[in-house]
Amino acid sequence: MICPFCAHRRDRVLDSRESKEGDLIRRRRQCLACKRRFTTYERIDEVPYMVVKKDGRREKFDRQKVLNGLLRACEKRPVSMARLAELVDEVESRLADSAEREMTTAAIGELLMDRLHGLDKIAYVRFASVYRDFQDVEAFLSELESLMRQKRP
Numbered sequence: 686m687i688c689p690f691c692a693h694r695r696d697r698v699l700d701s702r703e704s705k706e707g708d709l710i711r712r713r714r715q716c717l718a719c720k721r722r723f724t725t726y727e728r729i730d731e732v733p734y735m736v737v738k739k740d741g742r743r744e745k746f747d748r749q750k751v752l753n754g755l756l757r758a759c760e761k762r763p764v765s766m767a768r769l770a771e772l773v774d775e776v777e778s779r780l781a782d783s784a785e786r787e788m789t790t791a792a793i794g795e796l797l798m799d800r801l802h803g804l805d806k807i808a809y810v811r812f813a814s815v816y817r818d819f820q821d822v823e824a825f826l827s828e829l830e831s832l833m834r835q836k837r838p
Contacts, residue, residue, distance in 0.1 A: 686714060686725055693718035734780040735787035743787065746780055748773055755797065758812035762805050772800050 686696055693716050700713040710727040734746035755769045776796060780788050794816040801809040813828055 688716035688719060688721070689723050690721045691716060691719040696723075732786055734777070736793065737787055737789045739790060746777070746788075748777060751776060751793070751797070754812065754815070755801075755808075758801065758815070759805065759808045762808050764805050764808060768804065772797060775800070 687694055688696060695717045696714040697717060698712050699715055699722070702711045703709070704711070708728060712725045712727065713722060714725060715722050735743045736746050737743055751773050752769060755772060759769060776788075776793055779796065780786060798809060798813055798816060801812050810828060817824070817828070
């Protein structure tokens with residue numbers, strides 16, 4: 686740290702304390718040149734994960750929103766809450782790994798559908814019907830037929 690009094694570049698830390706919330710560290714420092722003391726604060730540089738909506742709007746990633754969609758699709762199905770949380774963790778991990786820290790809703794939906802397809806076919810169809818916005822019975826039947834073709838050897 687640069688001393689705010691003499692601009693010397695070397696100091697020593699006398700005391701460090703974490704805030705009650707755990708999001709900030711307060712450090713008491715002493716300049717090695719002028720011996721004056723000063724305080725610095727350290728916090729995580731948090732860049733939010735963003736979701737790019739179909740209309741181009743950007744919105745902060747909401748883990749609970751994704752989980753709620755999965756819960757609706759898996760209602761009365763034998764899919765554990767832990768497994769659903771893993772799916773959301775996977776999406777969040779993909780967001781964290783991307784350089785832009787953003788992902789389209791299309792990519793999120795496809796990722797979740799791909800995982801649901803292997804987990805529970807009924808939950809998959811339910812999720813797909815909302816995500817792909819089936820407008821009529823034909824679209825729904827087409828998805829079911831596609832599922833049936835994949836199941837047969």
